[in-house]
Structures are given as C-alpha cells and as structure tokens.
Amino acid sequence: MLAHLEKYFRTERLPHIWCPGCANGIIVKSLVEAIDKAGLDQDKTVIVSGIGCSSRAPGYLNFNTLHTTHGRAIAFATGVKLANPELNVIVVTGDGDGTSIGGNHLIHGARRNIDLTVLLFNNSIYGMTGGQYSPMSPQGAKATTSPYGNIERPFDICNLVTASGASYVARGNSYHTSQLTNLIYQGLQNKGFSFIEAISTCPVYFGRKNKLGRPADMLKMQKEFCISKEAAEKMSAEEKAGKVITGVLHYAELPEYTEQYQKIVDKCQRR
Amino acid sequence: MTVTDIKAKLMQGNQACAEGAIYAGINFYAGYPITPSTEIAEVLAERMPEEGGKFIQMEDEIASMAAIVGASLTGAKTMTATSGPGFSLKQENFGYGIVAETPCVVVNVQRLGPSTGGPTAPAQGDMMQARWGTHGDHPVIALCPSTVQECFDLTVKAFNLAEEFRTPVLLLLDEVIGHMRERVFVPQPGELEVVDRIKPEAGTQNYLAYQPVDSTLVPPMASFGDGYRFHVTGLLHDETGFPTNNSEVMGSLIERLHQKIERGREKIVIVEEIDIDDADVVIIAYGCVARSAQKAQKMARKKGQKVGILRLITVWPFPEEEVLRVAEKAKALIVPEMNRGQIKDVVQSAVVGKAEVYGIGNVDGEMVSPCQILAKIEEVL
Amino acid sequence: MSMNAVKEQLEPVVVNLAWCKGCGICYSLCPTKVLSSNELGKSIVSEPNKCTRCKICENHCPDYAITVMGVKK
Numbered sequence: 001m002l003a004h005l006e007k008y009f010r011t012e013r014l015p016h017i018w019c020p021g022c023a024n025g026i027i028v029k030s031l032v033e034a035i036d037k038a039g040l041d042q043d044k045t046v047i048v049s050g051i052g053c054s055s056r057a058p059g060y061l062n063f064n065t066l067h068t069t070h071g072r073a074i075a076f077a078t079g080v081k082l083a084n085p086e087l088n089v090i091v092v093t094g095d096g097d098g099t100s101i102g103g104n105h106l107i108h109g110a111r112r113n114i115d116l117t118v119l120l121f122n123n124s125i126y127g128m129t130g131g132q133y134s135p136m137s138p139q140g141a142k143a144t145t146s147p148y149g150n151i152e153r154p155f156d157i158c159n160l161v162t163a164s165g166a167s168y169v170a171r172g173n174s175y176h177t178s179q180l181t182n183l184i185y186q187g188l189q190n191k192g193f194s195f196i197e198a199i200s201t202c203p204v205y206f207g208r209k210n211k212l213g214r215p216a217d218m219l220k221m222q223k224e225f226c227i228s229k230e231a232a233e234k235m236s237a238e239e240k241a242g243k244v245i246t247g248v249l250h251y252a253e254l255p256e257y258t259e260q261y262q263k264i265v266d267k268c269q270r271r
Numbered sequence: 272m273t274v275t276d277i278k279a280k281l282m283q284g285n286q287a288c289a290e291g292a293i294y295a296g297i298n299f300y301a302g303y304p305i306t307p308s309t310e311i312a313e314v315l316a317e318r319m320p321e322e323g324g325k326f327i328q329m330e331d332e333i334a335s336m337a338a339i340v341g342a343s344l345t346g347a348k349t350m351t352a353t354s355g356p357g358f359s360l361k362q363e364n365f366g367y368g369i370v371a372e373t374p375c376v377v378v379n380v381q382r383l384g385p386s387t388g389g390p391t392a393p394a395q396g397d398m399m400q401a402r403w404g405t406h407g408d409h410p411v412i413a414l415c416p417s418t419v420q421e422c423f424d425l426t427v428k429a430f431n432l433a434e435e436f437r438t439p440v441l442l443l444l445d446e447v448i449g450h451m452r453e454r455v456f457v458p459q460p461g462e463l464e465v466v467d468r469i470k471p472e473a474g475t476q477n478y479l480a481y482q483p484v485d486s487t488l489v490p491p492m493a494s495f496g497d498g499y500r501f502h503v504t505g506l507l508h509d510e511t512g513f514p515t516n517n518s519e520v521m522g523s524l525i526e527r528l529h530q531k532i533e534r535g536r537e538k539i540v541i542v543e544e545i546d547i548d549d550a551d552v553v554i555i556a557y558g559c560v561a562r563s564a565q566k567a568q569k570m571a572r573k574k575g576q577k578v579g580i581l582r583l584i585t586v587w588p589f590p591e592e593e594v595l596r597v598a599e600k601a602k603a604l605i606v607p608e609m610n611r612g613q614i615k616d617v618v619q620s621a622v623v624g625k626a627e628v629y630g631i632g633n634v635d636g637e638m639v640s641p642c643q644i645l646a647k648i649e650e651v652l
Numbered sequence: 653m654s655m656n657a658v659k660e661q662l663e664p665v666v667v668n669l670a671w672c673k674g675c676g677i678c679y680s681l682c683p684t685k686v687l688s689s690n691e692l693g694k695s696i697v698s699e700p701n702k703c704t705r706c707k708i709c710e711n712h713c714p715d716y717a718i719t720v721m722g723v724k725k
Contacts, residue, residue, distance in 0.1 A: 002710075002719065013513070014671060015715055021675030025714030043498040048341070059502060059513060064495040066344065067504035067514075068337065069367050075334035079341025079349075080495060082325050083299045087345065087496050105337075108330035177711045203675075216680030219712060261325060268320040 008032045008042070010062050017056055019127075021215025023174035023201040027121055028057050030177050030198070031090070034184035045088040048077040050097035052128050054121035054200070057092045071102030074109040077116050085258040088188070091118040095136035096126045099157050103135070110164035110193050114257035117187045117194040120157065123202040131205030142209040158197055162250040167192035169250040173199035175222040179246065186248065192256045199226065199244065278457040284422040284449040288352070288378060288442065289314035290457065291426030295465055298324045298347035301338035303331055303357060307391045307446040308380035311352040332360035336377070340364055340439075343373040344503060346468065346494030348430055352378035354446075356387060358397055358404070365439055366405030367505045369528065372481070372490065374433035374468065376426070378442045380449040381558075383636045392636025393446035395558055395609040401441050402587050408525055410532040412539055413441035413587040417561040419453035424463065425584070428541075431466035436535055437489050438528075443586065445609070447559035447638060468492055471499070480512040481524075488531035532588060542593045543582040546572065550579030552648055553601045555594065555618055557583040560607050560639045567644035578648055586614065591621040598622035603651040607631035607639040627651065660721040664703035665710075667695045671717040678709035678718055 009032070018024050035045070045063045049055035051070035058065035064087075068076045073091045081089045098106055098120045109116060125143055126132040133143035133150045136157065140149045162169045168190040172180035180198055187194030201207065201218040212218050229247035232240055282290070289311045292300070300319055302312040312328065319326040325342070329335040332353055339349035353361060358379045368375055381397050383389035397404075401413045412432055414425045426442060433440040471478050471491040480501035483490045490510075493499045506514035507521040515521060532539065545568065547553055552571075556564035561582045571578040581597050583590060598604060604626050606615035615630035622628060629651055633639050665686060674693030679685070684702040687695050687709060695709075695718065705724045 009716070015673065015717075018714065020673035021677060022714055025716065026712055029711075029716065042500060044496055046495050059504070062500055064500055065502045066341070066495075067502070067506065068341075069363055069505055072333065072337040072364060075329065075337035076341035078327070078329070078334070079299065079301060079338030079343075080345055082327055082338070083342035083347040083349075084345040084494075084496055104330055105334055108334070175712070214680065215675045215714075216677045219677060219681070261320075261327075265320040265323060265325075269323060271321075 005029070005032050005036060008035060008062055010060055013060050016060050018053060019204040021201070021203040022053070023123070023219065024054050024057065024121055026174040026177060027119070027180065027198045027200055028060070030180040031092075031119055031184055032061070033181045034188055037181070037185045038188040040088050040188065044086060045090065046077075046080050047090045047092060048073045048080065049092040050102055052094040052097040052126070053123070054092055054094040055097055071097050071100070072105060073097070074102060074105040074116065074118065078109060078114055081114055081116060082258055082261065085115070085262070089116050090188075091116055093118065093120050095120065095122045095124060096134040099135045099155050106161065107164040110161045110166035110195065112257040113165055113167050113192045113254045115191055115193070117184070118196070119184060120195065120197050121200045122157070122197055123200040123206060125202050125206040127202045127205055131209060141206070143206070144209075158195070158249050161195045165193070165254070166195050166250070167252050167254040168194040168248070170195070170248045171197040171199070171244070171246045173222040173226045173246060174201060175219045176226065176246065179228075183248065190251075192254055278459070279454050280457060281452055282419055282455045283310060283452050284416070284419045284444060285310035285380065286314050287419045287422035287455050288426045288444065289318065291423040292350050292376070292430065293318055293322055294423070294458065294463065295427045295430035296348050296467070297350055297430070299339060299342035299349040300324070300351065301327045301329050301335040301342070301349070302351050303329055303335050303353065305332075305354045305357045307382055307449050308352045308354045308378060310449075311378060332357040333363060336361040336364035339375045340368045340371065340373045343375050344495050348374070348434070350376040350378065352380065354380045354382045354391070355384045355397060358400065362405040366407065366409060368439035369405070369409045370505050370507070371503050372437040372492070373439070374437055375439045376429045376433055376442060377439055378444060380444040380446060382446050383634070389636050391446055393559060393609060393638065394634070394636065395445055395560065396613070396634070397443065398586060398610060398613040401443055408529075410438070410529045411441065411587045412436070412438060412532065413443050413585070415443045415557040415584060415586050416448055417558055417582065419448070419451055420455050421584070422448060423455055423457070427463050427465065431464060432539060434466045434468045435489070435538070436531055437492055438532070441587070443558065445558045470494070479510045481508060482510040483527060483531070488527050488534060536588060539585055539588060540590045540593070541584040542590050543580070543584060545580040545582070547579035547581060547597055547600070549577050550601050551577045552603045552605060552651060553579045553581055553597045554644060555581045555583065555597075555604055555606045555614070556608070557586055557614065560609060563639050563641045564607060564644060566641040567648070570641060570645060571648050576648060576652060583614070589617055589621065594618055594621045595625065598626040601626050603627045603629060605629045605631065605644065605647050605651065607644050607647070609633045609639060662700060663697065664700050664705060664721055665697045666719045666721065667697065668717040669694055671715045673715050675714065677712050677714065681708050681712055683708065
C-alpha cells in the first residue's frame with residue numbers, strides 16, 4: 001500500500017475480515033484514493049454503513065465511522081448530514097443491505113437529493129450470512145436459497161436511483177480501479193445525492209456456487225463484461241448483449257436538500 | 272405578579288410535548304405521520320426552523336428513528352414521535368440507540384392495538400413493548416404524563432435524562448393525554464433545569480468513546496466532527512467502540528448499560544403519592560387513567576373510605592421500592608389500566624405478597640372510569 | 653545510483669505476508685510473472701528483474717499487502 005494512503009486506514013485493525021480474494025478491499029482502496037484526491041478533511045468526514053460484508057469497511061477507515069443496522073445506513077446518514085451539513089457524509093453499503101432491506105431509504109435519499117455519496121458494493125449475493133441470493137443476483141444464479149437457479153429478475157440499481165432523483169449516478173468495477181477511483185471522486189465532488197455502484201466479487205460463495213473459478217478469474221471476467229459508456233455508444237445492440245456499462249450514467253444539477261432546508265431556516269429567522 | 276407575567280396557554284398534550292422539546296433545546300426532529308401523534312410533528316415542522324433547528328419527515332418510522340440517532344451523534348438534541356404500529360417499527364433502531372449510547376427522545380402516543388388496532392381509540396397497551404420491545408437485555412427509561420402540563424415538563428425531563436445517561440428515553444403518552452386541551456404554564460427560561468451533554472474535556476488525548484466515568488458509568492460523548500474520529504456500532508464493543516467477541520467484554524458492556532441506569536435511579540424514578548399514609552387501599556395508576564383514579568379517590572374519601580394513590584410518573588425503571596413501601600401499609604392495591612394488566616403483573620411481583628393486588632383492565636378503547644374504580648374499592652374493602 | 657534505487661531494483665515489489673491471504677490475484681494478474689506463490693499460496697517475488705512497475709498487483713491486492721517501489725518503466 002502506498003504510504004500516502006496509510007493515514008486513511010486504522011492499520012492496527014488490519015488485515016480485514018474479508019475472505020481471500022474478495023474484491024471489497026480493492027473497492028475500499030479506490031474509495032480512499034478518491035477521498036485523498038478530493039482532499040477531504042478526515043475530522044470532518046463521516047463514513048456510515050449498514051450490515052453485511054461491505055458494511056464492515058468503516059471499521060478499518062480512520063474517519064468518524066458509523067456502523068448501523070441492516071439497510072438503514074442512508075437513514076442514519078440523512079440524520080448526520082441534515083444535523084450538521086458541514087460534514088462530508090459517505091455511505092458504504094452492499095447489494096443486499098442497500099437494495100433489499102434498505103431499498104426504501106435508497107430511493108428516498110435519491111429523491112431528496114441530499115448530499116451523500118453512496119458507494120454500493122455489488123457482489124450479487126449475501127456473503128455475511130453464507131451465500132443467499134440478493135435482489136441483484138442475476139437470473140439463473142445459484143445461491144444457497146436458489147439451489148435450482150434464481151428465478152427473480154435483478155434490479156438495474158443505477159436506473160432505479162436515477163429515476164428516483166439522484167443528481168449523480170455511476171457504475172464501476174473492481175478490475176478497472178483507476179476508473180472506479182475517478183467515479184467515486186466525481187461523486188464526492190457533486191453537491192447532492194451521488195450513487196456509485198461498484199461491482200465486487202464474492203469468490204467464496206457466489207463464485208464457488210456458480211463455478212466462476214478463482215478470485216483472479218472473477219476479476220478478469222469483469223474486465224471482459226464491463227464496457228465504458230463511451231464504448232457502448234459506438235456498439236450495436238448485439239455487441240452490447242451481456243455487457244455491463246460503466247462510467248457516469250447520469251448527472252443533473254439539482255437543488256440539494258440541506259441547502260434548501262437552510263433557506264427555510266434563514267427565512268424563518270429573518271421574520 | 273401581573274397577569275401578563277403568567278405565561279398560561281391553552282394547549283393540546285401533543286403541542287405541549289413539542290413546546291417542551293423546544294424548551295429543552297431540541298435541534299433535530301425526524302418523524303412519520305401517524306395518528307394520534309401527528310400534531311407533534313406538525314408543530315415542530317413549523318417551530319424548528321424558527322429556532323434554527325431541523326425537521327424532516329422521513330420515508331418511514333424506521334428511518335425516523337435512524338435519523339435521530341445519526342443526528343444525535345453530531346451533538347444534536349433529537350426527538351421522534353409515533354404511535355403503536357410506528358412504535359413497533361422504531362424498536363430496531365431504538366435498541367441501536369441503547370447499545371451505541373446515543374441520547375434521544377422517543378414519544379409514543381399510545382392507541383388501541385395490536386396491529387393497526389382501533390385507530391385511534393386510547394390505550395395503554397404498549398407498556399411492556401416499551402420495556403421489552405427491542406430484542407436482547409437492555410435497560411429502559413420511560414415517563415408517563417397524566418396532564419398536559421406534564422407533557423411539557425416531562426418532555427424536558429426526558430431530554431435531560433437522555434443527555435445525562437446517554438440513552439434513548441421514552442415518553443409514553445396516550446391518545447387521551449395527547450389530544451386533551453388544558454392550561455399550561457410555560458416556564459420562563461431557567462425555570463426548569465435543562466441538562467446538556469457531557470463532552471470529553473478539552474484537549475483529551477486518546478479519547479475512548481465508550482470509556483465510562485467511574486462515578487456514573489456514563490462515557491463522555493464527543494460529536495462527529497470534533498476531531499476524535501471514533502467508531503460507533505450496534506455490535507457489542509469494548510471501550511474503544513470497536514466490536515469484540517470476547518465474552519467477558521460483551522457481558523460487562525450489557526452489565527454497565529444496566530448499572531448506569533440503576534445508579535441514576537434517584538434522578539430517574541419519580542412517583543406522586545396522594546393520601547397514602549392511612550390508606551387501606553392504594554390505587555396505582557399512570558397516564559390518563561391516573562385522572563380517573565384521582566376522581567375516584569376523592570369520592571371514596573368523601574364516603575369515608577381510606578383510599579390513597581401512588582401515581583407512577585416514571586414507569587421504567589419500575590418504582591419497585593416505592594410500590595413495596597405502599598404495599599407494606601395498605602391491605603389492597605388496585606391497578607387500573609387500559610390493558611390486560613401489564614403493570615398490575617409487575618406490581619404483583621414487586622410486592623411479593625405483602626398486599627392483595629387487583630387489576631382493572633379496559634381493552635375496548637374506553638377510559639377506565641372513576642365508577643369502575645369505585646366499584647373495585649367497594650369490592651376489595 | 654543511490655542506495656534507494658539499488659534497493660528498488662533488487663526488490664521492486666514488497667509483500668506484507670502478515671496481511672497476504674494467498675488469494676492468488678497478484679500472481680495471476682501479473683503480466684510478466686514477477687510474482688508466484690509459496691507453499692501456503694501466499695505471494696512471493698520470484699523474478700524481480702522482470703517487474704515493469706505496472707502496479708496491477710498493488711492495485712488489485714484486496715488486502716493492501718503489496719507495495720511496488722519506484723515508478724513505471
């Protein structure tokens with residue numbers, strides 16, 4: 001690890017609890033690099049998470065950190081941000097935590113366009129509980145609770161968050177790390193609800209159940225099935241079949257919630 | 272004193288609760304609409320920005336509870352209010368607030384349950400949910416106003432206890448008290464005590480977010496943004512705030528959470544005693560039913576019956592000693608309440624057979640009437 | 653040549669074995685096969701002179717166990 005990133009970690013708590021080859025660690029490093037690039041003050045930054053594998057990340061990060069209940073990270077973060085808008089608030093969540101039990105908080109956070117940066121680690125499975133299918137498991141995927149293949153259709157979570165009103169929506173993956181760092185960095189820069197889906201891997205449960213090979217093979221697969229938005233624009237529908245589009249998928253300048261609220265406070269206090 | 276000095280206002284219980292919160296210095300309110308508590312949110316939606324505070328209507332009850340805990344960690348005094356079905360949803364993050372030791376106030380304006388129940392008939396059916404609604408062993412503080420004035424005063428008290436003991440505090444209203452209108456004397460600033468959070472001393476090195484002060488067992492609480500970069504979790508943790516599986520550490524945390532409330536008992540437990548010295552029969556009542564009890568007690572005394580009242584203002588932690596003291600002198604205790612004996616059972620176990628305990632339990636959304644209580648007095652004398 | 657430069661050439665990749673979980677990502681992705689695995693599956697530097705400092709190993713190590721010294725050739 002590069003020396004300039006060390007200050008962002010609680011190195012005494014490493015190595016982390018994630019399984020060998022789990023890409024969560026790669027995504028956390030991109031997050032930290034993005035924070036470094038954005039020059040956020042560690043004392044004025046709060047990292048909030050829910051429950052699950054990825055939600056353990058804040059424990060290793062040297063900031064104000066808040067590990068909450070399952071699915072509720074955005075709701076807690078909303079309280080933190082509205083109570084003290086000077087704080088930079090980052091939410092770390094997973095596909096189960098963020099889109100299933102926490103799905104309602106996700107769409108409402110987006111709808112309010114409150115200034116949070118939400119980084120969703122998508123490993124397509126519930127890892128912490130041992131490999132159950134999630135709302136982002138692909139159709140047909142095997143999991144301990146879909147032993148005959150998943151019959152549910154997964155969310156396109158970026159579309160959902162865009163439709164819900166977020167001002168910045170992006171998707172990256174754990175193979176293209178510098179792209180991911182950049183996408184998170186832009187999310188941190190955006191004053192509003194920023195959502196970044198980071199495609200992760202779960203070699204131990206998802207990979208093993210679905211015969212996807214070793215951790216490195218799963219990363220190489222991301223390299224194959226992920227195409228940038230720019231490249232996708234030049235491709236035919238057939239060429240795009242089975243591909244996942246990465247990059248900034250949506251951006252709109254929209255009024256931010258805490259700023260809107262402050263206007264009300266100012267107006268009431270002038271009266 | 273001139274007439275204009277007297278700040279008497281006609282207020283609804285819910286409104287008094289909201290104004291009490293402002294008196295206590297609330298900075299942040301998050302809520303979700305539910306009858307019969309909604310007026311608290313409506314009043315605060317208007318009043319909070321005037322006071323420089325923040326109000327937000329969250330997407331659900333779970334999120335409201337989460338938001339006030341999050342806001343509390345930034346140093347804010349926070350509150351949410353709800354009723355039965357919403358109170359069920361609050362339980363998850365209420366428990367989080369207890370384990371993460373975040374001060375906040377949760378108001379439950381009780382209505383007839385279970386489930387959607389009988390909206391919005393009054394009830395006192397959530398007394399045990401207040402005690403044990405969230406999972407696991409935990410202490411709880413719950414206050415029960417009987418008048419609109421008390422809605423104001425006990426809201427201030429609830430904020431004070433939350434800050435002093437670093438814990439969520441419950442305020443258990445009922446539909447009758449919440450919607451009743453009465454005269455309230457709004458105290459001047461300074462008239463009622465307002466307690467602020469104990470923060471770590473300036474210049475503290477190596478701050479440990481969960482290292483308690485020996486005398487109180489309450490850890491001083493820094494805010495996010497103060498520069499201490501501490502970790503907060505619902506997992507059982509050691510003094511650093513980081514999770515642990517060490518059974519000794521986990522057990523001692525649960526123990527300390529209970530002990531800090533036990534040690535504070537004198538500040539927390541409040542009861543009102545009326546004519547109990549010579550009483551053969553003592554009515555133990557709380558919330559709206561305490562009003563019927565007072566009427567019944569007066570009528571009984573007029574008839575020459577020696578009846579007193581022990582009014583529970585604090586219901587949790589349960590005033591066991593106070594109840595036992597009464598039981599040692601009286602022959603019979605009557606516990607009228609709008610549930611099937613939730614507090615009567617606790618009284619029974621507290622008095623260890625020293626007095627007979629009789630219950631009156633209305634679960635039909637009708638107030639316990641003074642006549643019901645008088646009839647029971649006749650029966651037991 | 654400074655001491656640091658010499659050191660960097662001899663040991664371009666440093667592996668923190670205490671943090672390495674032996675997932676194999678680094679040596680599978682390394683384009684020039686600088687890295688290989690020891691008997692525990694953990695990463696070892698077997699061909700230091702082949703290192704181009706591309707940092708694929710460092711960037712993809714989920715356990716922050718790898719540091720590449722110097723800059724890309």
